[in-house]
Amino acid sequence: MPKLADHGQRRVQIAEALLRIAGSSGLHAVTMRSVAAEAGFSVSVVQYYFESKEKLLLFALRYLARRVSERVEARIRASGSPPTSRGVIEAVLAQALPTDAESRTFHLVYTAYAVLSVTDPALAAQPFMAAPDEMRAFLTDRIRAAQSAGEASPDLDAHAEATGLLAMSAGLGTSVLLGQVTAGDALSILRYHLDRIVPEPET
Amino acid sequence: MPKLADHGQRRVQIAEALLRIAGSSGLHAVTMRSVAAEAGFSVSVVQYYFESKEKLLLFALRYLARRVSERVEARIRASGSPPTSRGVIEAVLAQALPTDAESRTFHLVYTAYAVLSVTDPALAAQPFMAAPDEMRAFLTDRIRAAQSAGEASPDLDAHAEATGLLAMSAGLGTSVLLGQVTAGDALSILRYHLDRIVPEPET
């Protein structure tokens, strides 16, 4: 039994080709043929590793979600050690802003999937929809922790602040994507609002 | 020369059929055939009033933008007379939340168009992209006016507040669309944040 190919690696390779196409030409440009060509394989290979296009799309979505969460964790780690409340919160929120080419692709494709999921039950049932919920819970905890530590005003509604901030960073990310705001301006605005909730320890 | 049909009305009729389909099944479900069937016409009629699908999509987008701005104005008018700073600002921002079926459709289709515009230059050049810019300028002016009237703290950055609020309401609208937050909760959170910037005159 010949076993030359690493299935997992092949699937990732193909999923990355899909993300490249969706990021540059839109999710509607993702076809079996275009993905195969981008990945340097024949259509049959794509068919072989993913039995249908739907399976491929779902796998690519899960892969995307994993990559995004990896980036969030990397950003938290890079925010300083030991991580401050403000640093962690800012890291999580800033991740929603398309600052480089990769995160721009991630944000665009993610949004395209989200729009699609509104009218596609199979996509809506996907666990990637739960990610924002987790983030909201995480942020709420962090804000409460900052309040306990005296780093944030105690009369803040942590839940309302977390949900609002998350929505704001997502909205800012979309604005950057649409070219209405530069990534730098978006980050400044995000920091401005954060300063009013969880100020920097020192300036 | 027989002239029974009002071209303008027919075009609106067809555009509304398109929005109905895009709102319920997604923008990808919009085809010449589906739109014609939804509108109760033959494909030839759609072809007759819009020479191509692209023209139809652009017209429907402009029509959508017009309907949305009409809703904003109606909301401002309904916010009380004479309109207060807080009332007008809340009216503009709350319009981004999909509170009823119609605004839900509007928000969904608008977002779908926006995502498409990132990779489609013809759509990106469309003037509907300027609408958020106008709103941002409008909101900035309103916040400055509230500051002058002593209704808002003078040490607020009106531009940062306006951009942030707009992004937040857009993000909240998307969350409502995805079912992560109810429309009522989103409105509460929006009001919570507004209270910290431009408080209600009386409570």
Add this chain to the structure above:
DNA sequence: TCTTTGGTAGTACAACCGTACTACCAAAGG
């Protein structure tokens, strides 16, 4: 060495898309 089998390539097909085209109809102007 021969056979089994994981992996690859090419092709074919049914369905759908946008659009061009032709034919038809009914009302208005001569």
Add this chain to the structure above:
DNA sequence: CCTTTGGTAGTACGGTTGTACTACCAAAGA
């Protein structure tokens, strides 16, 4: 009356899509 013409319907065509299918190849086990 008849002819012109705005509007409508049906159909056909070239192109693209997802997918099923068959053939082929190379490596491992017997």
